[in-house]
Amino acid sequence: MTIRLSEKVVPPMPDDRPDGVYVVEPIEYIRSRALPDIPTLQNPEQVQSLLRDTRDSIRSCSPDNLTRLINEVFQDQEETGRVHH
């Protein structure tokens, strides 16, 4: 069943923050749309496999290599002239 909006004329709300009105926004971040479920995360084997991959990947990175990568990322950002450090 679909019901259309009635033709009754109602005064419009001209602004999100109109004059003379207290406007209280939520303190929490609200997502505009709900996210769909991911089939991978419903499968125990795939979740375990992902966790294992993640763990191995993080462990494989040495501190020296990580410092080099961070330096490269900052240099990459500096090339665009946006980093101030």
Added chain:
Amino acid sequence: MKWSNICFVTLGTASAVSGWLAFLPLPGDRSMNASQPGMLIHLRPWMAVACLGFAVALVVLRNGRYKRHAKPVTPSPWDGVTMSTMQKVMALRDEAVRSDKLTSVPIFLSMLLQPEKSRTRTVETISLEGRVVVQDVRVEMSLSALEGPWSMGTPASGVRGRLRGATAGPQQPSGEVYAPILTCLKREMVDNFEVRDRDGGSLDILCYEETIQLISSSLHFLIKLALRETHGGSSVTADRIDRAVVSFLMPICGRMSPKASATAIHKGLAYIGIGDDDLSDNVMWLKEFLATLDQAFPIVVVIPHTMDSQRLQISYRRTMVPPNKSRQARHRLRLTLGLRPVTMQMAPGMAHNSKVYHLQIKAPESQYLMEQTLRCTDCGSKLSNSEIETDGSQTCSHVKLSQEAEPYFQLLSKRGQNYAHLYMRGFTGMDWKKIRFTSSFGEVPPGTLASAVVTAATSLFLIGAVALAEARGLPRTSDVPALLLALPAVAASWFGFSSDNEAVLRSSLAARCSLLLGGLTSLAACALFILTRTVDHTQSIDSVTLMDNEMRWWGWVGLAYLAGVNFGYVLIQLIIRSGAYRRLLRKESVVNDNTVI
């Protein structure tokens, strides 16, 4: 001494000297005026103008100095993002692997990105009873509602046993679950924050470093998840993934401008070969995770392995003084008279994060609910249960689209109470930004309006009586009428500006205008009585007649007319508002038939 202080002192001295020359007698003035002819150019008017000019310049400079000091400091677009910071953050990611936090990543992501699945009820209360607005929020959560291999399972199995899929791995977890229960916007602050389980026990909250451990490891997990679905994802090297993690963590850990933040995220996605047009589900989770943590930061609670209850209750409080825009003349007048807005507008956004949502807006006892609406912000239309969601067309027609989710709301009917109550259910999949709840409050009659009526009636009676006595030429034998005429002005200052001072809602505009007009009218009548007393022909002959009889007559007529209009206006206001309030009290139905008033 600063140049600005020297400037202020100079201007002040110049203004004082020119004021002295303009308004006060100089030594020898009297003898000069008697012995010498009049000057061609009179100095005093020019000194008065100079005094005024210096005073205005002083005020403008002083005000400009305050404005300059009050200007907010613009932060750097990459504030707080340094190499040493990122090295520490990446070290925390390694720490997350050494501890058992990585095993909690799936449930952490689910609760962060799909909070509506675990939140059963949210009760939000806005109190307008004090000098500031107080927002109290209570959220009830059921962790058993989560689906997936990492769900909480049955109570009997315990938390350790409930992490069926997530606990498998080379490292034995401690059984703690890290649940993000609130994702606060970064610019906001929370006070009186409490998290309790069903038995009322307090739960621990992760510190910043521990939360960063979870976030950084979750990012790595989400990148791995996204690359499984993208074309060529398996060929992305570990170095590129680490570069992407660093780039993503920059806006999360620092205070970056929106543009710099978007650039960092875009570069991070480019490192792992994900484009802006890639909208598969796995990639959407990664992008939504980044968008969320770019603007907000999660508060993560620790659920111990000993806890059998799967229900949590969190509560927090926020105290604020909302901005009060006033561009229209009416609202500026209200502010000038010491009034404040009487309307509260809220986006019921938490209805989209919870299965059931209650919103209560409480005004002081001296106020009652005058109007309440749920509207679409695009077209301003009032919404009813059959016309909630827009159909996506440009005309913004509202229809109920989904038959699966049944968005439903109900407003408590107006019955003279001092609060509004909105109930919402099934709004979790809808576009939340389009709905605003507005409630307006008014002063419970008789209130300040009655004081204004009494003051206006007194003013009208006294001015009328004195005017009649003057018109008939009754002799004046005392100064009592002058004192009586000043009485309404005293009453106006007593009644009018001592009310509502402790409330953030101040709604008696008509009463305040009436009291102000009545007080000014009475003072004018008092002045007229005093200034025209010497026209009595029995008084001494050298007294100065300030007004002739005709002007005096029209003065009394004008004042009596103003007092009469003032009395009539405020009396009509009182009758109308009292009638409307009585009709609300006589209403029988508690819930609206059409849910919209």
